[in-house]
Amino acid sequence: MKFESISIKNFRNFEDIKIDLANKNVFFGMNDVGKTNFLYALRYVFDREVRKQNLLDTDFYKKHTENPIDITITIDISDTQDSDSQKLRAQLKGALLSSHDKVYIRLLAAYDKQEFMALPVLYWGGEINDLQEMKTRGYFYEIDYVVNVLYIDSYVDLYSLFKKNTNTLIVNDNEKDKDILEQIQTTVDDLNTNISSLSGIKSFEEKIAPEYQKFRNDKISVSVKSEIAVKGLYSNIVPYIKQENDDLLYPTSGEGRKKLLVYSIFDLLSEETEEKKINIFLIEEPENHLHRSMQIALSHILFVDKKYSYLFLTTHSPFVLSEMDNVNLVRIYNETKIDSKSVFYKVPDKFKNQRKMLNRGLTEAIFADKVLLVEGPSENVLFGKVLSVINPLYEADGVYILPVGGFGFKPYYEILDTLRIDNVIKTDNDLRKIKGKQEFSVLGFSRVNGYIGESKLPATPIKKDGVEAKRALYDDNKDALNEIREKYSIFLSRCSLEEDLDEVIHDEMVKYLTNADNDVIGYLHEAKNYHMVELVEKLTDDDCRKIYEHYNFECLKEVMS
Known part of the structure; x- marks a missing residue:
């Protein structure tokens, strides 16, 4: 499976633009030329969390709502032995013939002046002029069953990411876990019993209920409990750093540490889905909060690690690109209007070392x-x-x-x-x-x-x-x-x-x-x-x-x- 091109019409600051793509793409340019908007064009096609927000008049180029937003992505699936090509072929079913070697995925969004918004509608198939509308189930389009988007923004919140994915990241399936969980529950019960016995807690519980009843005369009482007892075992756990040969725990307070842990978590999440789905990484300015040496280390991971097979990256840093090879460089610039040029860059063999x-x-x-x-x-x-x-x-x-x-x-x-x-x-x-x-x-x-x-x-x-x-x-x-x-x-x-x-x-x-x-x-x-x-x-x-x-x-x- 190979990304071939994308065309974007009437979306945000893109009037009409076509860009050649590869499986690893780097987008660069001055501020406010549309790098983030480009990633959003991809997200509206592949990411249901963004797509279900619908589109507003401000998402149309210069608010030209008389014309639809039109985003079309072309993917080469001629390599029938490639597992990701096989996943796409299996999902498309009747929309694709065995003779077709390309998949066209198209988003159209016509503005509804009565509803003040545009609903994105997805189509796909093997003939650009004969695409079928994707079937939906709620917010799920057919493509959502085969593509998984991992969007990493420049200021991603480590703790929110960790809590959101705790049940995926931490799975207790060992036989001993049942006994340990029972011991933890007993400990939590003891903890709450001890908390309730504190004089300050008792005093607060006695005082707060009468105050509440001044506003609403309900027969209620207030109890103070540990969040673990109410929200579950993982309600208040956070990752800490532990140095080798050191029993002390160090908080992940530094932005650099947080950023590296974020990428580590996304790596684990991608492993959970890579067998069934196609993982597409959309990464925005990863250099933020990272020292130069860490940017170079990250570059090695992004451009060498097989996990990042499909990568769309925006950056302002040359250090993030220090290890790049077999990558499509895309410059987005603004002379009279937003435009772009792309070139596939491969390190010449004689310069590999x-x-x-x-x-x-x-x-x-x-x-x-x-x-x-x-x-x-x-x-x-x-x-x-x-x-x-x-x-x-x-x-x-x-x-x-x-x-x-x-x-x-x-x-x-x-x-x-x-x-x-x-x-x-x-x-x-x-x-x-x-x-x-x-x-x-x-x-x-x-x-x-x-x-x-x-x-x-x-x-x-x-x-x-x-x-x-x-x-x-x-x-x-x-x-x-x-x-x-x-x-x-x-x-x-x-x-x-x-x-x-x-x-x-x-x-x-x-x-x-x-x-x-x-x-x-x-x-x-x-x-x-x-x-x-x-x-x-x-x-x-x-x-x-x-x-x-x-x-x-x-x-x-x-x-x-």
Whole structure:
């Protein structure tokens, strides 16, 4: 069973939107673009607790109640050996033919102006244009017998969750339990006898009844009892933390502890139903109240544990996504209206051992509106300083600098392009000696050609190496490089970061880098990140503006535009 797509029409802030889905989906975007509303669209289809609330005029896009709310989910069940596909097929019965390999589940809700609400009606089948209305029994639709929704909101109440599911979580089916329960009842009876004998209790019971009778002349008395005696054994039990080799109990008062216990409880609940039903997890901003290390641990569970086979997750945290693999990334954004783009992301095989490192850079970038992709930490340090002078709040305004390190640009810009996140590439004009020849391949030019998908720049090897050879190569092809800058937002250095910077502030670099013995470029190359930090700490605001305005670093203007 594979989730394939969802279309949402006229629901809350979604006028008409279609999103490709997978079995694990991550939804991200700025606040108030509709991430929670998207989860509610799923809940109205799959969760009877939400569905039975019906829909109000405010649930219609801009209150356009003349048109129905229309939510359609497509699920691929072509794998007939898959147990969840089999569960769906068995439940659909006559609504699905054996030849059908997709299930369409549709919710329609037409607004009733006399009742001031809309009743959701569910349909399903194997042909989108020939769906059958689902049978109901009270609030139960047929789908409720095969799908179980586990919705975990960002501020779920641990104690309410525990009490609500106590009878499911705690089952006393051991032969010895009967004797123990009888002993507990005897103890409770003794407890209440002792409570009743307390002078304060007796005094309260004697005083309260006459006071009550002033309002209503009933022949009643008031007794004070333990809740256990009235509401049962589990009426007042709560989970506590017990450390290893420590007999003391510690309350689950910390929000982080509560959050982890919540996920543990939901895991147990899912185990209770997984044989008979299809468990779908809808999780909203799990990062709340969790330290970074706990978010990373949670990421491993969500994206590796088989329990979370069907996952719809909203988040603002890159740490929650640190272990993601085989996941559908969905960006919801608002330019002129709410829209979305999705892309299926699979960690490339050659990066499997470095997944965390690759994911960390990518997941930080997808939360931005515009990304400057640079080669390494030196560019990150320098450009971060310059942009902070131009706009101290550039990161808050959605601009992010991402060093790609050893991964190259491709894994990043392909994802960013698909998600329609603007990105700018700054890369070096590299040359490499060809083995056995006195020639040098133009790596920088070839790299740019590969990125744009056409041979705009010559790829013929050249005879010379060095700074002047690189600058001559650049100047001979400047018109084409400028066109690439404008059309593709790819900025090739005239030489490299250090040489390009030297063209702009040579005198200042000599002044600031006193240990360089006037060889500032060699000094920066010698210990790239460390010496660049030394330089950046001494740059003035005027130096930064000079760099920002120079042709060599127009990538900075591009990312800020």
